[in-house]
Amino acid sequence: xxxxxxxxxxxxxxxxxxxxxxxxxxxxxxxxxxxxxxxxxxxxxxxxxxxxxxxxxxxxxxxxxxxxxxxxxxxxxxxxxxxxxxxxxxxxxxxxxxxxxxxxxxxxxxxxxxxxxxxxxxxxxxxxxxxxxxxxxxxxxxxxxxxxxxxxxxxxxxxxxxxxxxxxxxxxxxxxxxxxxxxxxxxxxxxxxxxxxxxxxxxxxxxxxxxxxxxxxxxxxxxxxxxxxxxxxxxxxxxxxxxxxxxxxxxxxxxxxxxxxxxxxxxxxxxxxxxxxxxxxxxxxxxxxxxxxxxxxxxxxxxxxxxxxxxxxxxxxxxxxxxxxxxxxxxxxxxxxxxxxxxxxxxxxxxxxxxxxxxxxxxxxxxxxxxxxxxxxxxxxxxxx
Amino acid sequence: xxxxxxxxxxxxxxxxxxxxxxxxxxxxxxxxxxxxxxxxxxxxxxxxxxxxxxxxxxxxxxxxxxxxxxxxxxxxxxxxxxxxxxxxxxxxxxxxxxxxxxxxxxxxxxxxxxxxxxxxx
Ligand SMILES: Cc1ncc(COP(=O)(O)O)c(C=O)c1O
Ligand SMILES: [Zn+2]
Numbered sequence: 001x002x003x004x005x006x007x008x009x010x011x012x013x014x015x016x017x018x019x020x021x022x023x024x025x026x027x028x029x030x031x032x033x034x035x036x037x038x039x040x041x042x043x044x045x046x047x048x049x050x051x052x053x054x055x056x057x058x059x060x061x062x063x064x065x066x067x068x069x070x071x072x073x074x075x076x077x078x079x080x081x082x083x084x085x086x087x088x089x090x091x092x093x094x095x096x097x098x099x100x101x102x103x104x105x106x107x108x109x110x111x112x113x114x115x116x117x118x119x120x121x122x123x124x125x126x127x128x129x130x131x132x133x134x135x136x137x138x139x140x141x142x143x144x145x146x147x148x149x150x151x152x153x154x155x156x157x158x159x160x161x162x163x164x165x166x167x168x169x170x171x172x173x174x175x176x177x178x179x180x181x182x183x184x185x186x187x188x189x190x191x192x193x194x195x196x197x198x199x200x201x202x203x204x205x206x207x208x209x210x211x212x213x214x215x216x217x218x219x220x221x222x223x224x225x226x227x228x229x230x231x232x233x234x235x236x237x238x239x240x241x242x243x244x245x246x247x248x249x250x251x252x253x254x255x256x257x258x259x260x261x262x263x264x265x266x267x268x269x270x271x272x273x274x275x276x277x278x279x280x281x282x283x284x285x286x287x288x289x290x291x292x293x294x295x296x297x298x299x300x301x302x303x304x305x306x307x308x309x310x311x312x313x314x315x316x317x318x319x320x321x322x323x324x325x326x327x328x329x330x331x332x333x334x335x336x337x338x339x340x341x342x343x344x345x346x347x348x349x350x351x352x353x354x355x356x357x358x359x360x361x362x363x364x365x366x367x368x369x370x371x372x373x374x375x376x377x378x379x380x381x382x383x384x385x
Numbered sequence: 386x387x388x389x390x391x392x393x394x395x396x397x398x399x400x401x402x403x404x405x406x407x408x409x410x411x412x413x414x415x416x417x418x419x420x421x422x423x424x425x426x427x428x429x430x431x432x433x434x435x436x437x438x439x440x441x442x443x444x445x446x447x448x449x450x451x452x453x454x455x456x457x458x459x460x461x462x463x464x465x466x467x468x469x470x471x472x473x474x475x476x477x478x479x480x481x482x483x484x485x486x487x488x489x490x491x492x493x494x495x496x497x498x499x500x501x502x503x504x505x506x
Contacts, residue, residue: 303420305443309387309395322443323419331419343441346419379401379447381412381423381439 050247153285154294205249411497
């Protein structure tokens with residue numbers, strides 16, 4: 001059967017060049033980078049190279065890169081680490097209602113642990129405005145965490161303007177850039193960002209490895225205890241194959257960004273009008289300020305999981321914000337925060353395109369969605385036409 | 386996630402559609418998760434001669450609607466009233482735990498349709 005992967009927001013296939021770079025570190029290059037001998041030095045060298053590559057892709061210094069086990073850990077370290085390191089009296093943290101749970105639930109945890117938290121609402125596109133952030137900052141605010149781009153609807157936040165507000169007010173700014181790497185250009189030395197999270201498996205790298213960028217001279221406390229690795233902020237023997245893979249993957253992602261962007265935009269501009277032509281389909285998220293490969297729509301009068309199952313049977317891999325796919329009672333917190341009613345959120349479908357998708361894939365997918373929507377609407381009690 | 390029997394019902398649902406001149410109609414909705422189910426019955430001599438359904442919902446909701454219609458066709462109203470949501474899930478060979486609430490609609494919708502029929506007599 002033809003198989004089409006359009007779920008690159010969930011994870012991406014690893015690139016061959018990345019696998020090749022990693023293989024020696026799963027084999028003969030097994031040294032612990034903390035060891036003094038040859039084996040250790042060989043690994044330490046590779047660790048340094050990966051750190052330098054990552055820093056150069058982000059426009060920051062190698063010392064500002066902390067390797068972690070992924071986006072989730074980077075977000076936890078930034079938020080809990082800043083909170084733990086905050087001076088007395090500074091106990092207020094601001095975030096948005098559409099963050100990934102790795103941010104939202106971490107902030108809520110701090111809320112239960114005695115910190116003051118503000119969860120900013122978003123507009124119909126899933127956007128937070130710099131003005132909202134400015135209005136929410138108080139004398140007690142220590143940290144603002146707003147994502148660069150949303151994983152569900154692709155909306156790109158005005159993160160630089162928000163960072164500017166934070167800088168002006170003397171508040172740390174963290175941004176979850178997990179979905180943005182390879183799509184948005186960063187030059188951290190000149191951007192008002194103090195902390196930034198990323199995860200290798202979202203840009204054709206391996207799973208289980210990520211980065212927290214920490215601007216020099218910011219105060220971050222460790223949240224995990226052990227050895228002295230990663231300036232003691234992330235103790236534990238380094239995931240060498242993962243880190244080497246991340247270094248290679250980010251290098252490729254940043255080098256290919258312009259070409260990849262152009263390709264994704266072309267596919268997207270084929271997919272979105274095609275979906276809208278099906279009828280009773282609405283685009284979720286910002287019409288322009290969105291990631292090039294993200295298309296989130298609600299197919300009205302039908303439920304997302306049944307759409308996904310039928311499309312999966314036709315070989316198409318997508319995701320949905322439906323409650324039924326999450327195994328929870330409520331549909332996507334992002335779509336609800338944007339003001340969608342439950343039924344519209346239930347019918348959401350997320351296409352996240354990637355470098356291997358083709359115009360033929362889009363044609364096949366459009367036909368499959370059209371047919372599936374037609375069949376499911378025929379059995380829908382809320383669709384009678 | 387779903388077993389073969391559930392997927393078979395999901396792909397080839399039985400008794401789908403709206404009924405003209407139904408004897409009774411029952412509709413239930415799970416306001417939170419959003420699944421909605423509508424059951425139409427035709428009754429003669431106290432026996433369910435025909436049954437149809439419309440469902441807005443996930444794989445579990447569609448499969449349990451379909452399975453329920455097969456279970457009750459030809460049954461007396463009293464027999465049909467004894468069927469529970471649990472029976473429907475069992476008929477399907479089980480559903481994943483987080484999905485049980487989705488299948489909780491089928492028998493409820495049928496019971497409402499029977500009530501509706503009786504109220505009209
Ligand atoms: C915006 C965002 N933040 C954080 C994460 C978590 O990253 P990881 O899977 O590397 O822990 C994801 C991935 O699903 C994400 O999309
Ligand atoms: Zn359901």
